[in-house]
Amino acid sequence: MEPIGTGGFGQVWKAHDPKVDRTVAVKVLTGAGGLEGSQQVARFAREAAVAGGLSHFCIVTIHDFGSALHDGQMFAYLVMEFLPGKSLSTVLEAGPLDMGKTLTTASCVTDALDAAHRAGLTHRDIKPSNIMLLPDGPAKVVDFGITKGSDDRHDITATGILIGTPAYMAPECFSGTFDHRSDLYSLGCVLYEMLAGRRPFDGTSWHLVHQHLHEQPPPLLSLRPDTPPELNDLVTRLLAKDPSDRPQSAEEVWAIIGDIGDRHFSEAPPRRGRDIASEVRLSRDEAADGTVIVLRIVGPKPCPDCGTAQAGVQNPASCSACDGSGEIKEKRSVKVRIPAGVREGQQLRLKGLGAPGTNGGQAGNLYVTVQVGR
Structure with a gap:
């Protein structure tokens, strides 16, 4: 095994599964992460149950979940598809993406969200580090550990703890009210960052909260002048403070992104219609x-x-x-x-x-x- 990533709730290792002779990624629960140990395990179990129940080419595949004793200590683990690529957050360290890659990535993430939303699930933590870019394939969404379902019995949030990543959270999330349109706001933050090379808002956690609630980000066209007007309008709608002013479904966003790609970046030239x-x-x-x-x-x-x-x-x-x-x-x-x-x-x-x-x-x-x- 070799380490390939770390996070607030676990370490990710590259490993070989001898039972089926395949390379896998193993996420091992470590650290407190601000939650009690039992809640951490519940978060892991939820990620296994939720992502394992979603079969989609833009969502990471979960193979197994369990616990094992090592050096006298019990560890929970999650076995998932090994993704031979880089996280979007790592790629963005080099600057904004080209327009074609931006649209392709956004289309994959939106398609994954559509599948989750149709299953009654809200991801709640869409951000660049939870999006994997593969060298020869689609982008994939990972980490469904804090997903919110329609069944409140499976909600593992803890009172007084902010669930999510403030830089990408929709305004309504800070008051504990959210739905699938909150994921679309987060997608808008990610899309803005892919285009501009910077987040729409920066600062400390509580400064971020104030900005999401009351301020507008710097105009996208001032940072990326070659952004098509339709794409600029889409980002503006996704970042609307009021959820009712955003697109109302991931499917709608996916269709808009596809139309923008066909209109501006298709290999086929524009053709005038017949008289x-x-x-x-x-x-x-x-x-x-x-x-x-x-x-x-x-x-x-x-x-x-x-x-x-x-x-x-x-x-x-x-x-x-x-x-x-x-x-x-x-x-x-x-x-x-x-x-x-x-x-x-x-x-x-x-x-x-x-x-x-x-x-x-x-x-x-x-x-x-x-x-x-x-």
Whole structure:
């Protein structure tokens, strides 16, 4: 065995499990950490039960939990998947991440949180040291030891003890009120740090509490000017003091991050949507005075079941919904204002009402040919 990490509640060792011939990480309970010994063991047991019950590629896999006697002393231990990478906190010591790595990491953490939240669990300690970056794989969330579930019988917090890491805690957590949106605030702190290379707030514990409750962090764009506006807006929403002003689910955040990645950092270039042609029949009075009509049009739309539209390629074998064209037919209604004085056969160009673009490309135009009745 060789040591690979330490924390307030344990040491982590790299070891070999001869039963299944695999390399594992063994977390051994050590130190008081501010809690009574029985509560420490309960924290370990909770981490084993919670993380062990979550099967997700962005959450560390738990293999075993138990206790063993060594040199006359009983030790609790947790056997988990060995992650051959570095913690995000270690990586951030060298400065902010590039934009692509930031989005990839945030997407993995958000996906892991979505799985936990769907299971009725709040992590409560999302921070860089609990996020592992693998050299050739997704980021993984670790340490579910202070997770809060919907069953209060499993809550092991102690009265008068601040549970979590103040630099990443949501304002409501300091009064003991939290839910899944508190994890999203912590994610906002981590996302800010990945982009800016510094935490949104710094200082002593109680100074941090005041800042989270009452102050705003330095503007992200002043520290990372190349941040896409949509990403800046997302971080701002995640760091909202009021939980109701934040995104309401990890799934929503995951979708936003994916859209930002596709729009700004996809390898495929932006593509403008197709133009669409339609006709409209007006009475003489409508043509003379102008009117507002509703057009029902059919036009192409990027196929939601495959990535061919984003990649700009055709692969008939890849998708039965669009036969590899990357597009499907979409029926939609469009409200159109017809100006006064239009003539028979006149063609109106309505910018941006055609087919939607891909990878941030502009939408096409809608060309409407006017026919005037008698």
